[in-house]
Amino acid sequence: MTVTAPRGFSAAGVAAGLKSSGDPDVALVLNTGPDDVAAAVFTTNRFPAAPVQWSRQVLAGQRCRAVVLNSGGANACTGPEGFADTHTTAEHVAEELGLGAIDVAVASTGLIGMRLPMDKLTAGVTEAAQALSADGGADAARAIMTTDSVPKTTVQQRDGWSIGGMAKGAGMLAPSLATMLVVLTTDAVVPAEVLQPALKTATRLSVERVDSDGCLSTNDTVIVLANGASGVTPTAAEFTEALVAAATDLAMQLLADAEGSTKDIAITVRNAASVDDALTAGRACARNNLLKTALFGNDPNWGRVLAAIGTTDAAFEADQVDVTINGVTVCRGGSIGDPREGVDLTGRAITIDVDLKAGGEEATIWTNDLSIAYVHENSAYST
Amino acid sequence: MTVTAPRGFSAAGVAAGLKSSGDPDVALVLNTGPDDVAAAVFTTNRFPAAPVQWSRQVLAGQRCRAVVLNSGGANACTGPEGFADTHTTAEHVAEELGLGAIDVAVASTGLIGMRLPMDKLTAGVTEAAQALSADGGADAARAIMTTDSVPKTTVQQRDGWSIGGMAKGAGMLAPSLATMLVVLTTDAVVPAEVLQPALKTATRLSVERVDSDGCLSTNDTVIVLANGASGVTPTAAEFTEALVAAATDLAMQLLADAEGSTKDIAITVRNAASVDDALTAGRACARNNLLKTALFGNDPNWGRVLAAIGTTDAAFEADQVDVTINGVTVCRGGSIGDPREGVDLTGRAITIDVDLKAGGEEATIWTNDLSIAYVHENSAYST
Numbered sequence: 001m002t003v004t005a006p007r008g009f010s011a012a013g014v015a016a017g018l019k020s021s022g023d024p025d026v027a028l029v030l031n032t033g034p035d036d037v038a039a040a041v042f043t044t045n046r047f048p049a050a051p052v053q054w055s056r057q058v059l060a061g062q063r064c065r066a067v068v069l070n071s072g073g074a075n076a077c078t079g080p081e082g083f084a085d086t087h088t089t090a091e092h093v094a095e096e097l098g099l100g101a102i103d104v105a106v107a108s109t110g111l112i113g114m115r116l117p118m119d120k121l122t123a124g125v126t127e128a129a130q131a132l133s134a135d136g137g138a139d140a141a142r143a144i145m146t147t148d149s150v151p152k153t154t155v156q157q158r159d160g161w162s163i164g165g166m167a168k169g170a171g172m173l174a175p176s177l178a179t180m181l182v183v184l185t186t187d188a189v190v191p192a193e194v195l196q197p198a199l200k201t202a203t204r205l206s207v208e209r210v211d212s213d214g215c216l217s218t219n220d221t222v223i224v225l226a227n228g229a230s231g232v233t234p235t236a237a238e239f240t241e242a243l244v245a246a247a248t249d250l251a252m253q254l255l256a257d258a259e260g261s262t263k264d265i266a267i268t269v270r271n272a273a274s275v276d277d278a279l280t281a282g283r284a285c286a287r288n289n290l291l292k293t294a295l296f297g298n299d300p301n302w303g304r305v306l307a308a309i310g311t312t313d314a315a316f317e318a319d320q321v322d323v324t325i326n327g328v329t330v331c332r333g334g335s336i337g338d339p340r341e342g343v344d345l346t347g348r349a350i351t352i353d354v355d356l357k358a359g360g361e362e363a364t365i366w367t368n369d370l371s372i373a374y375v376h377e378n379s380a381y382s383t
Numbered sequence: 384m385t386v387t388a389p390r391g392f393s394a395a396g397v398a399a400g401l402k403s404s405g406d407p408d409v410a411l412v413l414n415t416g417p418d419d420v421a422a423a424v425f426t427t428n429r430f431p432a433a434p435v436q437w438s439r440q441v442l443a444g445q446r447c448r449a450v451v452l453n454s455g456g457a458n459a460c461t462g463p464e465g466f467a468d469t470h471t472t473a474e475h476v477a478e479e480l481g482l483g484a485i486d487v488a489v490a491s492t493g494l495i496g497m498r499l500p501m502d503k504l505t506a507g508v509t510e511a512a513q514a515l516s517a518d519g520g521a522d523a524a525r526a527i528m529t530t531d532s533v534p535k536t537t538v539q540q541r542d543g544w545s546i547g548g549m550a551k552g553a554g555m556l557a558p559s560l561a562t563m564l565v566v567l568t569t570d571a572v573v574p575a576e577v578l579q580p581a582l583k584t585a586t587r588l589s590v591e592r593v594d595s596d597g598c599l600s601t602n603d604t605v606i607v608l609a610n611g612a613s614g615v616t617p618t619a620a621e622f623t624e625a626l627v628a629a630a631t632d633l634a635m636q637l638l639a640d641a642e643g644s645t646k647d648i649a650i651t652v653r654n655a656a657s658v659d660d661a662l663t664a665g666r667a668c669a670r671n672n673l674l675k676t677a678l679f680g681n682d683p684n685w686g687r688v689l690a691a692i693g694t695t696d697a698a699f700e701a702d703q704v705d706v707t708i709n710g711v712t713v714c715r716g717g718s719i720g721d722p723r724e725g726v727d728l729t730g731r732a733i734t735i736d737v738d739l740k741a742g743g744e745e746a747t748i749w750t751n752d753l754s755i756a757y758v759h760e761n762s763a764y765s766t
Contacts, residue, residue, distance in 0.1 A: 047693035047701050047717060077689050079702070079718030112686025113719055216694045218686070289672070289753070290761055297762025303495025306460050307601050310430035318430050319462070334430060335462030336496055370672070375755050378673055379680025 002137030002153035005164035006187035008032045008229030012131035013143030016124020018072025018110075018117065024143035025072040026124035029183055030097060030132055031065050035228035038064035039196040040105070041203050043220035049076030050086040051106040052219060058090075058105045059223070062192040065103035067183055067223055068093045068125060069144050071168070073110040073117075076218040085116050092122050096129035107181045107221045109146055109168060141166035144181055147377065152253040156242045161188035161230040163242050167250040169257075180207065180254060182222040184246055189228035190239055198240040199224050206247035209279070210255050210366045211286040222247075255366050260373030263295050265350045266364055269314075273359035277314035281354060282365030284308045292370035295350055300343035302330040305352060315358040322355040385520030385536035388547035389570035391415045391612030394519035396526030399507020401455025401493075401500065407526035408455040409507035412566055413480060413515055414448050418611035421447035422579040423488070424586050426603035432459035433469040434489040435602060441473075441488045442606070445575040448486035450566055450606055451476045451508060452527050454551070456493040456500075459601040468499050475505050479512035490564045490604045492529055492551060524549035527564055530760065535636040539625045544571040544613040546625050550633040563590065563637060565605040567629055572611035573622055581623040582607050589630035592662070593638050593749045594669040605630075638749050643756030646678050648733045649747050652697075656742035660697035664737060665748030667691045675753035678733060683726035685713040688735060698741040705738040 004011050011029045018025040040059040042052050058064055068089060075082045090104040097104075108116070131139075141151035145168050152167040169180030190198070203222055224243070234242070255264050267285045272278035285291055288308040294301035302323045309321070323331035328343045350369075368374075387394050394412045401408040423442040425435050441447055451472060458465050473487040480487075491499070514522075524534035528551050535550040552563025573581070586605055607626070617625070638647050650668045655661035668674055671691040677684035685706045692704070706714035711726045751757075 045690060045693040046695075046699075047689045074686075077686055077714065077718055079716065082718070112684075112690065113714070113723075115719070216690065218690050218693065287670075289757075293758050293761035296758065299762065301495075303457070303460050303601070306430045307428060307495065310428040310601065312429075316429075331460065331496065333462065335460055335465070336498070340496075370758055372755050372758050374672075375676050375679065375753055375758055378676035379682065 002141050002155065002166045003029050003164045003183050003185045004134050004137035005155040006162045006185050006229065008187055008227040009185045010132040010134050011136035011140040012128040012133060013136065013139030014124055014127045014131055016127070017120045018070055024139065025070055026121065026128050027069040027140035027143035028093065028125070028128040028132060029067045029140060029185070031225045031227050033227050035189065035226060036063045036065050037190055037192050037195055037226040038062060038223060039192065039199045040221065040223040041199055043217055045216050045218045047077055047218050049074050049108060049219040050078055050082040051075055051108045052221060053083060054086045054090060055105040055107065055221060058102055064105050064223065064225055065099050066093055066097055067105045067107065069107040069181055070121060071109050071144050071146050073108060073114055074112050074219050075108040075116050076112040078113065078115055082115060085118055088118060089121060089125065092125050096126055105223055109144065109181055109219055112218060137164065137166065144168040147259055149257055152250055154246045154249040156246045158234065158238065158242055160232040161186065161234060163246045165246045165250055167254060169254045180220055182250060184224040184243065186224065186226045187229040188226060188239060189231065189233040190226040194236045194239060195224060195226055198236065198243045201240050202243040202247040205244055206251040209364060210251050211283055255368065258368040260371045260377045261368035262348065262371050263350050263369040264348055265295060265352065265367045265369065267352045267354070267367065268362060268364040269354045269356060270362045271359055272356045272361045273315035275361045275363050278361055278363035279365065280312045281309045281314045281356065282363060284312045285352065286365050286367035289370055295345065296369035296371045298345040300325045300330055300340045300345060305354065306331065306334065309354060314356065316356040320357040324353040326351055385524050385538065385549045386412050386547045386566055386568045387517050387520035388538040389545045389568050389612065391570055391610040392568045393515040393517050394523040395511040395514035395516060396519065396522030397507055397510045397514055400503045401453055407522065408453055409504065409511050410452040410523035410526035411476065411508070411511040411515060412450045412523060412568070414608045414610050416610050418572065418609060419446045419448050420573060420575050420578055420609040421445060421606060422575065422582045423604065423606040424582055426600055428601045430460055430601050432457055432491060432602040433461055433465040434458055434491045435604060436466060437469045437473060438488040438490065438604060441485055447488050447606065447608055448482050449476055449480055450488045450490065452490040452564055453504060454492050454527055454529050456491060456497055457495045457602050458491040458499050459495040461496065461498055465498060468501055471501060472504060472508065475508050479509060488606055492527065492564055492602055495601060520547065520549065527551040530642055532640055535633055537629045537632040539629045541617065541621065541625050543615040544569065544617060546629045548629045548633055550637060552637045563603055565633060567607040567626065569607065569609045570612040571609060571622060572614065572616040573609040577619045577622060578607060578609055581619065581626045584623055585626040585630040588627055589634040592747060593634050594666055638751065641751040643754045643760045644751035645731065645754050646733050646752040647731055648678060648735060648750045648752065650735045650737070650750065651745060651747040652737045652739060653745040654742055655739045655744045656698035658744045658746050661744055661746035662748065663695045664692045664697045664739065665746060667695045668735065669748050669750035672753055678728065679752035679754045681728040683708045683713055683723045683728060688737065689714065689717065692737060697739065699739040703740040707736040709734055
């Protein structure tokens with residue numbers, strides 16, 4: 001059901017021919033009300049794609065009625081012409097649905113630096129508008145996939161209201177958002193002053209802590225639509241908890257499907273002087289290609305953990321740091337700990353615990369290994 | 384001839400059994416005077432290896448008579464016992480050569496987090512001391528290799544004096560030094576107050592601008608020994624020019640031999656507001672795995688160049704930036720430029736020129752592609 005699990009939402013996914021494979025590539029999500037409160041978080045990349053530039057304007061009013069998404073082309077780095085294409089797309093959706101263009105957010109994903117085939121996209125929008133259905137969530141989730149191997153969806157049921165969501169993303173997962181498009185819907189009654197901070201908290205604790213390959217996309221977009229159709233008004237805390245759960249569920253699905261990965265790696269930095277220190281140290285590990293290739297090779301190479309955090313300014317003393325990999329403390333006090341032979345890395349899940357002994361804060365960064373398949377998939381992506 | 388090209392230096396390289404392959408693994412370089420002026424630059428990693436900690440003390444006096452280097456073990460993250468091993472090594476060299484331990488710098492390379500087999504190392508040092516020869520430079524260069532496929536050496540002949548050098552390194556090439564050991568020698572008369580700044584300039588313009596995989600090692604060491612045996616005193620500018628040439632020659636050899644690489648990529652950022660901005664933007668490209676895999680796949684994916692520099696704080700306007708790959712301006716004004724089909728990436732050398740149009744400064748960062756062989760080599764390294 002995904003984005004159509006909450007009451008008052010319909011969705012569709014169709015094949016417009018943007019993808020050479022013929023797979024579905026245009027998704028539409030419509031909020032039928034009564035409310036149209038919305039919030040969004042976008043990429044911080046300084047080359048935001050045309051749909052990001054457009055949708056920022058839409059969301060500035062904290063209202064949104066519909067989201068149109070396409071795979072098969074990112075419409076990024078396409079200049080004023082690309083922005084005009086996005087504007088045309090929003091206008092066409094608005095016409096089909098009897099809305100104003102400013103009610104329609106746009107999101108795109110695919111190759112950077114190519115114009116979209118607007119004739120196909122426009123025809124696809126028309127088809128999607130006709131196909132809108134309260135059961136269309138699954139079709140929409142499928143239509144936003146690029147190199148994803150499975151659609152990613154979530155439903156959080158609460159007392160009389162719910163949150164639904166869909167996501168795409170399978171690489172370029174990095175902080176300040178993974179390369180991903182996420183649409184979340186809720187039939188709870190949520191005022192804008194609750195929705196925006198709830199979304200910030202949810203993304204900060206979930207997708208912003210997934211750092212698959214350190215690459216920040218031009219198109220990242222997370223939108224949440226709240227229509228109040230349930231008539232139930234949860235507290236801000238209740239709503240935020242559910243939104244964090246939905247975003248975390250999607251983030252873990254993104255991680256599990258990262259391009260060519262063979263490991264899901266949770267790097268927890270404990271006893272840091274600050275959460276920022278813990279995140280900095282964790283990210284340094286998540287971005288260290290030598291560590292990531294070692295884990296691909298089932299090698300508990302803790303020296304590469306130390307070499308990575310040794311490049312940061314996090315507070316710690318070099319002769320105090322412990323490293324535990326899958327339960328074995330292979331490094332104690334910055335030196336040799338228990339035998340590395342005791343570490344079993346044959347499964348998909350890997351935990352790396354770094355104890356900085358510098359304070360009382362902790363944070364976890366999730367990443368993947370660097371595999372031969374990652375290189376293969378990303379070297380062949382546009383060719 | 385390498386480090387023994389200048390007068391007054393002898394060297395040796397022997398197989399002590401530290402490497403399971405039986406290849407040479409202990410190198411010794413002796414400065415026979417008359418002067419013993421020295422300077423060094425070390426890793427900025429906060430987990431400096433035991434030999435780095437030791438050699439910092441040696442070089443604090445700006446003097447050094449001998450350098451002993453081993454491959455087959457980094458002696459990093461080995462605690463007080465590892466430091467004692469380094470100290471013992473220096474003392475043994477000093478005994479063999481009639482020096483004080485404080486005259487002997489130590490450098491190690493290999494796997495982190497393993498103690499060195501001191502019985503083998505000590506015996507190797509004795510053998511190396513006996514083998515010291517004015518023709519021993521090539522043997523020494525071979526004994527410091529790890530995953531290097533070829534030894535790296537340089538000789539810069541000037542008017543009556545020269546600089547020789549050797550280097551090892553084939554991965555973990557990152558700023559603030561590549562993972563590498565470099566020994567440079569000169570028979571010029573160079574006072575300490577000229578030698579240290581000349582070395583800083585030389586490393587800043589060469590090895591610190593090579594960023595193969597963004598990983599900073601625990602063992603990086605660059606040492607220069609000056610003995611004045613030629614009796615010639617070049618000006619500071621003359622000497623610095625020659626030292627920059629020697630270090631750059633070695634840096635380009637390191638780049639060409641980076642683990643599993645198939646491309647040498649020069650990323651030049653032009654018209655930046657500052658050299659720092661140019662370096663920041665260049666490094667962001669050099670560390671972007673998606674760009675590096677695209678180049679491995681001969682794909683001129685300029686969108687990934689923009690996505691990379693879009694994560695930096697370098698001064699530029701998004702709609703002003705041009706990107707030229709191997710001579711084809713595939714991106715103009717942050718948007719689509721000349722057809723990417725015109726770019727020939729089949730050779731090993733790739734140039735990426737980014738024009739920020741934000742000032743008058745420029746800098747070049749050198750990096751490699753991210754290949755299947757890189758992943759293979761680094762995932763299997765310690766197993």
